[in-house]
Amino acid sequence: MLSRVAERLYWTSRYLERVENTARLMGVYTNLLLDMPSGVNIGWYNLVTLNNAEAWFENRYKVKDERNVMRFLLSDPDYPGSMMSSLQGVRENIRTTRDVVPAESWEYINELTLYVQDNLNMGINRGQRHAFIAEVIKACQQFLGLFVGSMNEGRGRSFLRLGRNLERADMTTRILDAGINLVLENNGNVLPTTESIIWVNVLQSLSAYLPYTKQQRKTVRGSRVARYLLEDPDLPRTVRYCCDLLRRECAGLPRSGPVLAHIDSILASHYGPLDDEDRPLDQGFSDYLNHLQLQIAGLHHLFAEAWFTLD
């Protein structure tokens, strides 16, 4: 497989995952809003800060309200993480790898891009947002099904998996961060039930609520949720699961030594205070998550050195 093609496949699935994750993130906050008792503050702007997108946002908007944040996350042309930018990214990458991806991919991405373009207001206005988000997530899942169901095992599939799981691990840390920030923001006013509503929503946004209840059989509490989403080996969106999968995938590729060492260091990382289930999560945990994000981002550079630039 051409190095350039490998890189584009990798970005195809990263961007695609980013589209889905943006939808999921919007979903968490929107659901929370409906669940929370009045008087509890929902910081929509958190969605911007936890993506480190403040500079782009402030370039365009003054008021940090729900509408602006939603419009920004969905359609800002300059912010590379917005849903439209990510879709353009998927489209350009599929367009330039059409000879290796299933023929339907091109139709699917055109359909999804047109859908989002034509229905931005559904996402911006609260009334139809749920349907919009559900449709976007469904379309992203459709891609995965297409790839799994019709692409040969081989290098192409490997690089799609690399991109997807790196992006997933990253987003799981960000969604956890979104949860902890909401808790901290309402520090003091948050009733224990409200806090558990936040964590239930965090789990649901990652399709992890039912697996959690089955596996843990304990009430939902911040430290347990955090540990579960970071370290569970079986749930497809935990950091541990993604890293295990990255490790297996990379072990089958040439020149993977430095990549494997780096993945091992992420797998070995652990936030000690989580061992005490009764201890409330604090700013220290948020800092830990940021550190983890940097480590995950570091993987990308190692991928590029090993496989994408061949000089």
Added chain:
Amino acid sequence: MTIDWKTYDPGSFYDEIISSPGNARMPARRLVSYLGSLGDDDVQARRASADVAIKQMGVTFTVYSEEGNIDRSWPFDIIPRTVSRRQWEKTAAGLEQRLRALNLFIDDLYHDQKIVKDGVFPRYILDESKNFRPECVGVSPRFGVWAHICGTDLVRDKDGQFYVLEDNLRVPSGVSYMLENRAITKRVLPDLFDTEQILPIDDYPANLLEALTSLSPRRVNRPSIVVLTPGIYNSAYFEHAFLAQQMGAELVEGSDLVVADDCVYMKTVDGLERVDVIYRRIDDLFLDPEVFNPESVLGVPGVMRAWKKGNVALANAPGAGVADDKVVYAFVPRIIKYYLGEEPLIPNVETFLCVNDKERDYVLANLDKLVVKPANESGGAGMLVGPHSTKKEQKRFAELIRAHPRNYIAQPTLALSTVPTLVDGGGVEPRHVDLRPFIIQAKKSWVTTGGLTRVAMKRGSLVVNSSQGGGSKDTWIVDTGGN
């Protein structure tokens, strides 16, 4: 309001579907009665569903403009054009004949130049050719074939006879649109494919692959074949990706390839991998910065060395464009006779070379009736269409012709044939069309079943180029039975 074929009037032009008011030509009979049976709403619904299919299939071409490059959806008319199988088979034989002769001609020019020595082809044309590549002299590509893929533009005049308008031997494009047009039509008019004997066209990628495979310098079981594209900003990028995908070839850009020990390799995740055949879709002059344009970042340094040593095949071969020239065009009937000893099966359009005094005088006296074309441009730019021109334009062209007579040719204005086409606001009107079939030659030669029909969407217009408002139609070669 349903389509009323009795009021459809192509005037004095040859219409390919309707022979006289209300009467369809043989291969179009079922099509015409079927369309006539549809209600207006149904016609519009099918037109809309074609638009949706085009958007979803992402069939686009790129338009260059001041505001940057825009990907436009492919303009498509749902009414197909029909040609009888019998007529097509004669035409296809003529196209094969033409390409065989042209390849003999190119090979001769890069070796002994017998045709020049024998006085059949004037030396001055060769000396002034923009597309003759001295770097290619003495090279002997496999099977003596230089132009492996040729797109020849055909038109039909008042009499319904096919004429060759030009041969595109460099990097002809359009074949993917031909295939996509059929895919769209199958979605929009599925009923007709049950009852009509419409010959299939989707074997093009397989035939192209077979031809490219036969060029491989290494006798290996599965030679490594790549499609070399200038990248996504090229107007035909869609097609490059399409063909690579259909053939199972790698789609590469220049920076993916590297030459070492006079062999070509591609950069893969697993290291360097040898390349046997390059179907290149970039122009000669950008192919190898070592030999041609040193500024080119699209090409591959050293690829010409590898080609000359016979370590890689290039399709089309560099230098094949020498026969793709509107002055050379005028000589093709003589070229066919010279190399094959045969009469041309498809005639040329009568062509006046402005370099010859008598012909130039005729051209200058008849600028209002003729079409004047520069000898070396493509895409319909820089043309004078006499009957549609102003006195001022004619004067400007007269000056250009006097200053550079060798750069211009002229042809009579053809009464291009028409095909019924849906127009905005409903209803059907005649629009002018041309046809670009594709001919492949390597170990064997082969012609597409039909080709890409381009249609001038504006009333009375003769300009079919997609970059200038032209559209396209599916082309049906219909088996009407009998011989």
